Amino acid sequence: MLVIGKWRFFGQYLMQLYLPIAELSVNVFVILGLGGMVGVLSGMFGVGGGFLLTPLLIFYGIPPAVAVASQANQIAGSSIAGAVGHARHGGIDKRMGLFLILGGIVGAAIGTWLFKLLQTLGQLDLTIAISYVIFLGGVGSLMLVEGVRALRANSSRRRRRKKKPPRDRLIRRLPFQVYFPESKIVVSALAPLLIGAVVGMLVAIMGVGGGFLMVPAMIYLLGMPTQVVIGTSLMQIIFVTAAVTIMHAITTQSVDVMLALLLLVGAVVGTRIGIRFGQKLKAEQLRVLLAIIVLSVAVKLGIDLVRTPSTLFSVVEAL
Amino acid sequence: MLRIIAATLISLLCAPSMAAAPPLVADLANPLVEISYSFSGTQLLVFGAAECSAEQTPSPCHLIAVMEGPPEPMVIRRKEKRSGLWVNGDTALYPSAPGYYAYAATAPLASIAPASLARSLGLGIESALPAPEAADPTLNETFQAGLIEDRASKGLYLKTAQPIIVREGRLFRMSFPAPATVPTGDYTIRIYTVIEGAVTAQTQQILKVRKAGFEAFVTNAAQTHPLLYGIASIVLALGIGFTSATLFER
Numbered sequence: 001m002l003v004i005g006k007w008r009f010f011g012q013y014l015m016q017l018y019l020p021i022a023e024l025s026v027n028v029f030v031i032l033g034l035g036g037m038v039g040v041l042s043g044m045f046g047v048g049g050g051f052l053l054t055p056l057l058i059f060y061g062i063p064p065a066v067a068v069a070s071q072a073n074q075i076a077g078s079s080i081a082g083a084v085g086h087a088r089h090g091g092i093d094k095r096m097g098l099f100l101i102l103g104g105i106v107g108a109a110i111g112t113w114l115f116k117l118l119q120t121l122g123q124l125d126l127t128i129a130i131s132y133v134i135f136l137g138g139v140g141s142l143m144l145v146e147g148v149r150a151l152r153a154n155s156s157r158r159r160r161r162k163k164k165p166p167r168d169r170l171i172r173r174l175p176f177q178v179y180f181p182e183s184k185i186v187v188s189a190l191a192p193l194l195i196g197a198v199v200g201m202l203v204a205i206m207g208v209g210g211g212f213l214m215v216p217a218m219i220y221l222l223g224m225p226t227q228v229v230i231g232t233s234l235m236q237i238i239f240v241t242a243a244v245t246i247m248h249a250i251t252t253q254s255v256d257v258m259l260a261l262l263l264l265v266g267a268v269v270g271t272r273i274g275i276r277f278g279q280k281l282k283a284e285q286l287r288v289l290l291a292i293i294v295l296s297v298a299v300k301l302g303i304d305l306v307r308t309p310s311t312l313f314s315v316v317e318a319l
Numbered sequence: 320m321l322r323i324i325a326a327t328l329i330s331l332l333c334a335p336s337m338a339a340a341p342p343l344v345a346d347l348a349n350p351l352v353e354i355s356y357s358f359s360g361t362q363l364l365v366f367g368a369a370e371c372s373a374e375q376t377p378s379p380c381h382l383i384a385v386m387e388g389p390p391e392p393m394v395i396r397r398k399e400k401r402s403g404l405w406v407n408g409d410t411a412l413y414p415s416a417p418g419y420y421a422y423a424a425t426a427p428l429a430s431i432a433p434a435s436l437a438r439s440l441g442l443g444i445e446s447a448l449p450a451p452e453a454a455d456p457t458l459n460e461t462f463q464a465g466l467i468e469d470r471a472s473k474g475l476y477l478k479t480a481q482p483i484i485v486r487e488g489r490l491f492r493m494s495f496p497a498p499a500t501v502p503t504g505d506y507t508i509r510i511y512t513v514i515e516g517a518v519t520a521q522t523q524q525i526l527k528v529r530k531a532g533f534e535a536f537v538t539n540a541a542q543t544h545p546l547l548y549g550i551a552s553i554v555l556a557l558g559i560g561f562t563s564a565t566l567f568e569r
Contacts, residue, residue: 018358018499020534021541025359025499077556084564122396122407130404242553249549253541257552264556268563305404311472312399313465318392318412 021256022066030060031259035266039078041293042267043274044286050075051139053263054207055132055297064125066256068115068207069248073260075209076241078267083234092231093182093224096192100214100232103193104240107200112247115205119252122316126305131206133302139212140294147287183224191222196236204244209237343369343520345510350524353531354503360474363495363506363526371512372488373425380519381424381431382483383511385441386495386526388419388475389504395451395466397458411453411462418502420444420470423481423493433516440511440518444476474498503528 017028038053050071057067118124174188195217199210214233218224224232249255278286345367352361363386371380393416399408422442424431432442441447444467451462470476475498483493506526511518530538540548 016357016359018354018356018534020530020537023500073552073556076553077558077560080557080560081564084561122394122410126404126406238557242557245553245556246546246549249541249552250545253545255541255549255552257537257541257548257555260552261555261559264559265563268560268567272567309398309405311469312397313395313462313469314398314407315393315395315466315469318394318414 017258017262019062019066019256019259021070021254022062022259024061026060026062026259028262031262032266034060035074035263036270036273037266039267039270039272040274040277041270041290042078042082043271043276044278044281044290050078051132051136051206051208051212052294052297054128055136055301057259058128059300062259063254064128065115065119065252065254066259068128068205069245069252069254070256070260070263071207072203072241072244072248073255073257074263074267075207076238076245077260077264078271079209079234079237079241081268081271083231083238086231086234090227090229090231091182092235093180093228094235095178096180096183096218096222096224096228097232097235099178099189099192100196100199100236101239103196104200104203104210104236105243106193107197107202108204108240108244108247109200110197111201111204112244112251114201115248116251122314125314128206129301129305131202133298133305135202135206135208136294136298136301140291140298143287143291143294147284147291150284151288180224183222183228185223187222195221196240199236200240200244203240204247209241211237343367343371343510343512343522345508345522345524347508347524347526350526352497352526352528354528354534355531356533358499358534360499360501361497363497364492365495365508365510365524366490366492367510367522368490369512369520370489371491372485374488378515380512380514381426382485382491383425383428383432383440383442383513384423384483384493384508385447386419386421386423386506386508387417387441387447388502388506388528389417390415391418391502391504392416393466395462395469397462397465409453409455409458411451411458413449413451413466416448416466417476418504419475419497419506420447421477421481421495423483423495425483425485425491428480431513431516436513436516436518440509444478473500475500497528501528503530 015027015029016025018025034053034056038050041052042050054067054071057071058064115124118127174190176189177186178189179186195214199214202208202213203210211233214236215229218229218233219226245255345365348364348366352363365384369382371382373379373381393413394410395413396407396410398405428437428442437443438446445463448463448466450459453459453462467476471478474496477495481493481495483491485491506528508524508526510522512520529535
């Protein structure tokens with residue numbers, strides 16, 4: 001009896017963890033579980049999942065500023081895990097990556113400045129919520145449509161669709177054309193700079209990785225070959241999320257390293273499990289399932305924005 | 320001459336017993352509350368001694384106590400519906416509002432302290448809050464009510480009195496519940512003995528709430544060396560990510 005009592009006492013100390021920056025107490029297993037769940041999704045689908053974690057953290061009660069900043073930190077870690085795994089299968093377009101990163105850092109700086117401004121004005125939470133509703137709603141709908149289409153269509157029809165050439169007429173007209181040897185394409189340097197900048201802003205304001213926008217942009221806008229796309233996008237994500245983490249640490253001091261590392265541990269374990277699952281189950285069904293999850297989170301956020309809040313007042317410590 | 324000597328001797332002998340023991344003394348069970356990794360809220364215990372009991376004659380004596388957390392500037396915002404969305408509208412700034420507020424008494428306040436005394440002692444959170452600086456002064460009362468509701472829902476302002484338990488008319492103790500989100504800083508506890516609506520004795524103690532150990536290190540690092548903190552956070556994350564990936568690859 002004494003042993004059981006002592007174990008429960010000890011277990012109490014293991015369950016609750018006080019996060020020093022968020023200044024609240026969380027359940028360790030819930031955080032590990034959230035990271036793990038998202039890791040499983042990301043392992044199954046290869047990319048994404050991180051964009052679900054920030055809203056889930058906010059639902060759990062983590063202040064949005066801390067959630068966004070700590071997530072950027074966590075994504076850097078889980079992306080390098082993905083990069084190590086990918087290193088065997090594909091390559092990286094280093095020159096393209098460099099331009100994407102440069103754009104990304106500028107975008108991140110602008111995004112962090114906006115973040116701080118919105119926080120001072122008191123409209124940060126609203127902006128993050130609206131951004132996620134739009135982002136998750138859009139991405140979820142696209143995934144749902146594509147997933148349903150994939151479920152219905154037979155494989156030959158899908159292959160024909162993939163051979164469509166990328167829309168590059170506008171990009172061919174832009175100045176500063178540069179040759180990218182690893183991708184063997186010639187594109188305006190402005191393109192990766194702009195794409196990187198947009199992604200950098202989203203990382204800074206929403207705490208996402210950005211891969212979800214970059215991968216299709218790289219394939220369809222830049223015309224990069226698929227074998228370098230994932231590696232290059234991972235490279236950009238690692239550098240830009242690292243830059244955003246440092247920028248947030250300096251401007252808003254809302255990076256909770258303990259939260260980030262705890263999520264990361266859950267995520268890397270979950271990713272391994274997710275990869276195993278992904279190999280055993282049908283991809284199309286999983287894609288529809290993920291689309292439904294993403295859309296549900298978007299709907300919940302949207303509803304919270306329009307329905308009468310439980311309390312009209314919010315109090316924060318003045319900065 | 321002999322009478323003078325006798326009077327002096329008698330007064331000297333009587334002097335020690337005439338200097339009575341202090342009527343009210345208090346102490347804290349834990350004067351330094353350390354927030355460590357497992358902190359999830361705590362009870363702030365105050366105890367002491369006073370010759371003060373409700374059964375006293377000719378008039379009953381009561382104890383009242385107020386615990387106030389460190390003053391902090393707070394911004395309160397009120398949501399309003401614009402274009403179908405709930406956004407933050409009017410705001411007010413409280414340059415110095417207590418980070419925590421609670422009070423305790425041996426009997427319902429209304430029966431032992433008249434309103435004027437309650438106000439002067441800062442009893443009841445409304446009297447402890449200064450007026451806010453709002454763009455629209457007519458909203459002051461609304462904001463005050465909103466602030467109190469918000470803080471109360473988080474357990475930082477306690478609207479009802481905590482009981483004070485008195486033993487043998489001499490020893491007393493009380494306990495104030497504090498949630499995990501209590502601010503760090505110096506808390507002031509003021510205790511009064513009240514007879515027939517007037518204060519007969521008072522004392523004060525300071526309770527410190529500090530982050531300890533690792534939590535203090537992390538907070539300090541984040542605030543005083545933000546660049547290094549940011550770099551360290553990234554290095555740690557990359558390290559864990561890289562290590563786990565290489566471990567699993569094998």
